[in-house]
Amino acid sequence: MNITPGNAAGLPKISYTVSFPEAQAHYVDVEMNITGLAQPSLDVKMPVWAPGSYLVREFAKNIEAFSVSANGKQVSAPKINKNTWHINTAGLNSVTVKYKVYAFELSVRTSFIDVSHAFLSTTGIFLFPKGMLNQPSTITIKPYKDWNKVSTSLEMVKGDVFTRTAPNYDILYDSPLEIGTQDVFTFDAAGVNYEVAMYGGGNYDKERLKVDMAKIIEAETAVFGENPNKHYTFIVHNKARNGGGLEHLSSTVLGASREGYTNERTYHGFLSLVAHEHFHLWNVKRLRPIALGPFDYDNENYTTNLWIAEGFTAYYQNIILRYADLSNTETFLGDMAGDINTVENQPGAKVQPLSESSFDAWIKSYRPNENSYNTGISYYDKGAVIGMLLDLEIINSTNGKSSLNDVMKYMYNTYYKGLKRGYTDAEFKAGFEKFAGKKLDDFYAKYINGLDAINYDKYLGYAGYKLSDELASTSEPTLGVFTNQRNIITTVVRDGAGWVDGLNVGDQITAIDDTPVTDLNAVIKGKKVGDKIVVTVTRDAQAFKIPVTLQRNNTFKYTITEIPNATPQQLAVRKKWLKL
Template identity: 85%
Template structure:
């Protein structure tokens, strides 16, 4: 019986054909109308589901919340579509060979991971737009776009059907859900890099220089492909949303979505930041989209997909975004070392680095990283920031131990070839650790116990010393007092730092500081700066409409401000490591 059921279901899925039509009759109200047609059915019932999360963004976002007015019919006859859980509708298809499902999607959150529609454009993040039939994730589908008014372009990595820009096809749902669509009148330019065609779709305007971007983006792409030995794409799409204030990115198999501030291209700092974002998200087409933790594919679109390896998937990508700019000649050695020092400072100045191990930060991304609260700074650490730092340590360890023969690049290429190309699956934690050990030539149990799964203080000077560098703390001699809180322009406390003066003496988040020693406060920073460590002050706060006087003893600000500086009299071995590491 089980064999019969499985083969029958498989045959039904194999015969089914799926297509979508997406139109925008109410674009001004931020709606898409979706019609889903399934033919070739041979089963008594059908369940259609909406994913609850978008791969690459590790949070259950409940995309089904945006669906309205779902209905089903066949040949003009209505069929009951019963919602059976938060993201699933069940349809009685006994005796039917086809069904049409219609629904509306509200889309008014312009981010790299969520959909947005207005009269100027539509950005469709596929996991929040397209339902899928249960058991048919391997099925191909066709998407027909009926554009709103003067919309004349579609930017996506999905292939066209018969050369029609408004008709696209996906070989399966993993590809469909990994292929966002930008529809409108976006500014598009393109270029080629060693046989791969690149399209850049700019929405929202901006002071970007297309010709400069073509040259510099090509440099980044070429250096990243060199790490892995190939570019697996024939074409790739950058979708860029330029807003007054914007940032972030989300990787896809053959495309990415970037958020940028439309005027940031006009300054060297802003332009450098955009190139770093390009380098980060494009590097993901290898690291995470193909070379991936074993938990991240095939995806479970109904539930969280847990892994302890986001420090490799995201953290190493953060490490490489700066390194690739250095490789491409878009960053100086001094600029690169400054970027790494900034990552170190971010890690070392966050109290949570002493509380949450790096592997746990990865595993708990679903409930912590994407759901921060007022105490997150004290309880967690970013797998991006600390992962980038760990990438640097391992790179230096491998270069030093192999006498310059190998680097982290060799590990990434080996893992890509072994697990993505040869074994055609993701890697386990133990397998990546073995990859590090292969090229470092040593056992890394102690390293993992201390820095990946533990909370040991990182010995930066040991690893930087391999290249003749050390950390210098510009605040080591300071004795500045601090309340141990973060606050906004209205002197309202936003974070109370673990172990600080405010933490010990009872200041709370949302307290508004009104007086210090009975003197009204306008510039709180200036008041505290005028005090000394150990001074006892009385802080008057407004808390829930009531006034409280709280005695506080000021403590020393123990933040660090590290710079990576050269050691005197570097040895030939150290200089050789430095040359290999920084491409000098």
């Protein structure tokens, strides 16, 4: 769609020009023009975080050569805090702000520029005038050398691929730009035109991707009953090894391994990523916790509901592939067993409640340290497990009439479309209860806000399944530590042998019982549970001998298996759950 940007009467008009005279050095030059001013001063600010990635990243740290001019003269514009410049606009109708941004971190949430392309994650590129987040803006791109394509969800102005417009800053900051010579292909699904922009090459099969991505899109659209976009853009960065994604309102950025598309396991992982990030266009970008919009770009935006926003999306990335016949029952159950294993093998799951994991994302999830394994749990992994449990609970309670899908659609229609706002924790809980036909106070107290052990067999049993632990009958000894290839300890597991007897992260294990160690795992496997050994470590360039009593390795390796002689009720739940 080509549109001409409008401007609210009496308010300033904002435009940007971006150019790349030093692309080889990873810089973008930004010129911001603001006209129609009628105020004595103006603050311009850089966001400190990128929505969808819950960490204050201090994007202003990459700005340099900041200057402001008007009528050919420099204007006073001191920096007054970490991300704000105060411009003296007394007597001025317009100002031009110029600055450079250093961009050399290719991730889904940060910008990267070199001579091959520019990926602009807009929260770290464009300043905004304080108090004007609802103002439209235009962006004119002056491409570097042979760059000839722009991939973004921002609309073109008068058909010019290098001129884009945003109706407000929430849209601008939700619309990254890929600029270069990327490989672009398109397809239609669910009545929407989809563009896929591939940077970095790779062994992908465009025709297969068109078919499989369309299946995912159709299956997800069926959950909510509509696809609210007119067009949608996938930006895919292919590297030797890559992963991760970040959702946006009408686009997403994905990381992929360029030679992984012909490996069925890696390809399955890529399709899961597609399913995850695309599902976010409903869950998070429109159906959202009330704290996540309108955004405060200066501070953390706290919510206890990322287990719904991200965790449920992690659940749906698995079950959507089952709906779309892109994975079979065995693969889906294997994926869910993987989430269960992650949760149950992490000591932090017994320390941090799920709702707290969400609230503390800003200080814990994105800033892990050597003890995070012992103190926290991911709202992705446990949230996915909780999504599965609630799906099974609703299906069983309603004899197959309803499922979690109905809750998601109801909440989307009620809060995003109807009330045009986010939901509270209590409102989503009420949505679950509406379709489950029962109160879920106990479920919340145990599994969302509490630390009770999850009764997996109860919920899996509704569908005629149970958990089986392949390691239940084993008795292998363990030091209770994780090490790298140089036998340097990277994690000491809570209450394990190393924890109890004083091994430290950073210790390099050099000997066991005075025998030099090369293959640590082989040495430990040759011992028995209860054996007392002496571990020699190098710590701060000094040697220490530490007596350690080996414990049993309590790691779980769960699989989801069928219960013999499942009842007709169980088989009916299974059929509804897995769309068999």
